[in-house]
């Protein structure tokens with residue numbers, strides 16, 4: 001039933017995945033190889049309904065559904081409404097539907113449309129921010145600037161759909177690390193997301209960024225520098241509403257969990273602790 005590779009956010013591990021689209025409508029970020037093998041396609045309503053019917057036969061109880069692939073929010077409004085209505089009809093026990101939405105696909109929808117989608121069961125949108133620094137955003141070919149990211153995110157917040165965002169530590173390399181940390185902290189403060197995930201840049205061979213590293217045009221951060229960057233990023237986050245903070249993805253050097261702003265000091269202290277033990281390990285290693 002699935003067209004691989006298939007991705008979903010870690011928190012959707014127990015969700016039924018319905019591939020309403022294939023690939024990513026943008027597919028140009030310099031660090032991302034997720035959908036390089038796929039051309040972007042929005043499946044026909046008929047096909048999506050067929051797949052929903054198929055999954056109903058397979059699963060007797062489905063509480064959560066994730067609409068894949070990388071940008072299901074771009075599905076035209078009437079079709080998306082129809083998909084959500086059909087999910088309600090076929091899976092009446094389903095309590096939440098979530099999807100990835102690029103900033104551009106969020107901007108295409110009006111607040112009223114997003115509110116309507118929420119009423120029909122759209123519970124949360126996952127949006128990749130990656131960085132709040134305009135130089136970095138341009139460099140990674142995100143296709144939007146920081147102002148547009150804030151605008152898109154605030155639109156989701158205004159519609160009362162939950163917003164989960166991710167940023168990538170190390171995405172600015174050594175050159176822009178400081179600006180990336182400070183400006184990403186600032187943008188998160190403006191957005192006040194419900195969930196904030198921090199990933200660490202992982203090298204993918206098929207990407208433009210990987211070639212830049214080979215050509216010495218991008219200098220990847222050392223582990224300790226990643227910790228410094230995350231610390232500076234956290235220091236620059238000033239949110240007033242609770243934001244669940246997660247830095248515990250497989251890509252991360254250390255595991256941090258908490259809720260901002262409540263746990264900010266603890267999280268900063270944990271980074272300081274990790275840094276000191278990691279320095280110690282290096283020191284011990286040098287003495288061997």
Ligand code: SF4
Pocket residue numbers: 024025026027028029032033034035070102128
């Ligand atoms: S928008 Fe997301 S999925 Fe699409 S290319 Fe960029 S990082 Fe990859």
